[in-house]
Amino acid sequence: MKDKIYLKIPAKSEYVGVVRLAVSGIAARLDFSVEEIEDLKVAISEACTNSVQHAYEDGNGEIEITCFLSDKKLEITVKDEGTGFDVGVLGTQSQIEKSEERLGLGLGITFIKNLMDEATVHSVPGKSTEIHMVKSKK
Amino acid sequence: MVLNFNIEIEEKQDIPIVRVKGDIDIYTCPKLNKGMTEAIEGGHSSIVLDLEGIHYLDSTGLGIIAHTARTLSNKKGYVYIVCQQPQIRKIFSVSGLDKKNIRLFDTDSDVLSEIKG
Numbered sequence: 293m294k295d296k297i298y299l300k301i302p303a304k305s306e307y308v309g310v311v312r313l314a315v316s317g318i319a320a321r322l323d324f325s326v327e328e329i330e331d332l333k334v335a336i337s338e339a340c341t342n343s344v345q346h347a348y349e350d351g352n353g354e355i356e357i358t359c360f361l362s363d364k365k366l367e368i369t370v371k372d373e374g375t376g377f378d379v380g381v382l383g384t385q386s387q388i389e390k391s392e393e394r395l396g397l398g399l400g401i402t403f404i405k406n407l408m409d410e411a412t413v414h415s416v417p418g419k420s421t422e423i424h425m426v427k428s429k430k
Numbered sequence: 431m432v433l434n435f436n437i438e439i440e441e442k443q444d445i446p447i448v449r450v451k452g453d454i455d456i457y458t459c460p461k462l463n464k465g466m467t468e469a470i471e472g473g474h475s476s477i478v479l480d481l482e483g484i485h486y487l488d489s490t491g492l493g494i495i496a497h498t499a500r501t502l503s504n505k506k507g508y509v510y511i512v513c514q515q516p517q518i519r520k521i522f523s524v525s526g527l528d529k530k531n532i533r534l535f536d537t538d539s540d541v542l543s544e545i546k547g
Contacts, residue, residue: 305457312455312486330517337488341456397493399525406524 294367299357301340303348303372308340311357315368318359322366324429331407332366332427338400339370339423345394347374347421365409365428376417436483437465443542446474451483454491463494470498475507478541487518492525499532508533510541 299314301307315336319329336357343355353374360367381387382401391398401423405411410426435452446469454462469477477498481487499509509532513519522528535541 305455308456309453312453327517330520333486334488334521337455337486341488341490344456391493392497394493397489397496397525399489399492403489403521403524 295361297359297361301355301357303344303351303353303355303374305344308337308344311340312337315359318361319366322361322429324366324427328427328430335404335407335425335427336368336370338403339425342400342423343370343372343374343421346377347372349375365426367424367426369422369424371420371422373420376415376419376421378417379413379415382413435461437461439465439469443545445476445478445545446470447478447480447538449480449483453486454484455486455488456490459490459494462491466494466498470502475502475505476510476545477502478510478512478538480512480538481518482512482514484518487521489525492521492527495532496527499530503531507531510535512536512538512541
């Protein structure tokens with residue numbers, strides 16, 4: 293049986309650190325190692341940052357974070373109901389160049405995939421984006 | 431999580447050293463950008479960014495560092511990062527930025543020795 297923890301935040305940059313702190317606490321509760329907790333902190337921040345930066349053009353909207361806890365792994369979904377995007381552009385040169393114009397790297401999703409054991413991005417243009425990720429204890 | 435984000439800029443051997451304390455994320459990276467921009471405004475070709483006082487860094491902060499490095503690359507300059515923390519170094523490694531004109535050192539003394547040659 294999995295325990296579920298649910299957070300909902302305004303899609304604003306000042307709340308990303310709050311989610312990072314919460315997920316860090318949840319991972320510590322599950323006895324993840326310090327290195328694994330650091331990986332989780334980056335992954336959850338990148339997912340929330342993606343929503344803050346891209347989801348809501350007028351800056352008004354919310355991000356839902358759901359954590360499923362089990363003995364051996366932590367599953368997290370980060371969902372917004374914003375503009376969505378074509379997942380096919382991820383990692384392309386034009387996406388990276390657009391990110392650089394905003395002083396970004398365009399590597400948020402790459403970071404998540406590198407630091408988590410599983411990561412999938414599902415987005416429906418004009419409707420929503422959901423990032424699902426899993427970290428298992430080593 | 432450190433709530434107090436702070437930047438101090440000093441100069442040694444004619445190179446600006448930017449020391450950062452706190453978490454570098456989407457919320458604080460505009461302040462990092464302002465500090466880095468101010469530090470190189472005087473025409474310096476390279477900069478030292480001391481990250482020993484930070485507890486967290488993600489792609490938003492790396493974007494600012496990469497932007498500064500691109501600006502300095504026109505002057506054949508470098509961004510010298512001071513950082514010993516494995517997790518922060520791992521972020522640089524995953525990004526691939528440590529292969530460009532961004533170099534990592536353990537201490538600012540190591541950087542200054544390198545520059546002095």
